[in-house]
Amino acid sequence: MLAKRIIPCLDVKDGRVVKGVNFVNLRDAGDPVELASTYDREGADELVFLDISASVEGRATMIEVVQRTAGEITIPFTVGGGISHVDDMKRLLRAGADKIGINTAAVKNPSLVSDGARRFGSQCIVVAIDAKYNPEWGEWEVYTHGGRQPAGIRALQWARDVEAMGAGEILLTSMDADGTKDGFDVKLTGEVSRSVGIPVIASGGAGKIEHFHEVFRDAQADAALAATIFHYKEITIREVKDDLRKKGIEVR
Template sequence: MLAKRIIPCLDVKDGRVVKGVNFVNLRDAGDPVELASLYDQEGADELVFLDISASVEGRATMIEVVRRTAGEITIPFTVGGGIGHVDDMKRILRAGADKIGINTAALRNPELVSEGARKFGSQCIVVAIDAKFNEAWGEWEVYTHGGRNATGIKALAWVKQAEELGAGEILLTSMDADGTKDGFDVRLTRAVSDLVSIPVIASGGAGRVEHFDQIFKEGLADAGLAATIFHYKEMTIGEVKADLRSKGVEVR
């Protein structure tokens, strides 16, 4: 079994890291380059950088911030937000990213997943999915543009399609759990993990160290992503890993 990964997430807006609850009420959490360097030193396995307003504002990801961040870290680095074409992927990778995260653009043009996988390899392509439970359907719906727009697309069907198109990884964010610190969405994550053979990164809801153990053992996630608890020093990556080791979970 592959070692489980702990991944801090930098949601960046206007050049600053921000964090909210259920995708709203954002507050400042610091400088992305400084935080990236700190997490690298603390033992993060990877880093995810999401330019959360790029798709909404219809602009490209902030290349200079990506370049500066990449220059400060040695761990793998995924960048998403505002990536709509293969040329955008190329620019981001040249700026120092190891993987590309696509969300809104992939739904608009699913062939972008295949094109990226063919050109750069599936390992480079992370399909990010923001999902919220739809009571009327009895299952999860996909949202785009930083959680603003409901798509009418069922999340499990889109996850399966993304894998078939060539995605190398799924970054799965539960909008219901996001920022609540009540725990990851185990039910959603387990449903996705059972459906695909590619790695699933669980995102949204981490509040205590035991939440990581739960999402790995019950949700079958391959990685746990968190923001609030790390940004505001509520716990360290080292503390999470020590707890997981004590419970028999293999970490790096």
């Protein structure tokens, strides 16, 4: 079994890290380059950088912030937001990203997943799925544009589809749990994890140290991502890893 990963997430808007609840009511959490450097020193396994307003504003991800961040860290670095062409991926990889995260563009143009995987390798392509429970369907629906627009796509089927297209990993965010600090959405994460053969990163809802153990034990997640609790020093990465080791979960 592969060691589980702990991944801080930097949601960046207008050059600053922000965090909200259920994708709204954003508040400032600091400078992305400083935070990235801090997490690298504190033992994060990877880092995710999401330019959360790029797709909505119809612009490219902020290359200069990516370059500065990449220059400060040694851990793998996934960048997403505003990526709509293979050339966008190439620019970000050249700027220092190790992996590319795509969400809205993948839904609008699924061939971007397969084109990116062919050009750069599946290990470079992370499909981000923002999912919200749809009571009429009795399952989860995919949302795009930073959680603003329902896509009319069932999340479990979409996860299987992007795997078939060549995605190397899924970053799965529960919009219902996001920012609530009530715990990861174990049911959603477990169903997606069991539906695909590629790694699934659980995102949304981390609030206590035990939430990480739950999502690894009960949902078979391969990695757990968090923002608020790390940004505001409520829990450190080292504390999370120490707790997981004590409970028999292998971490890096």
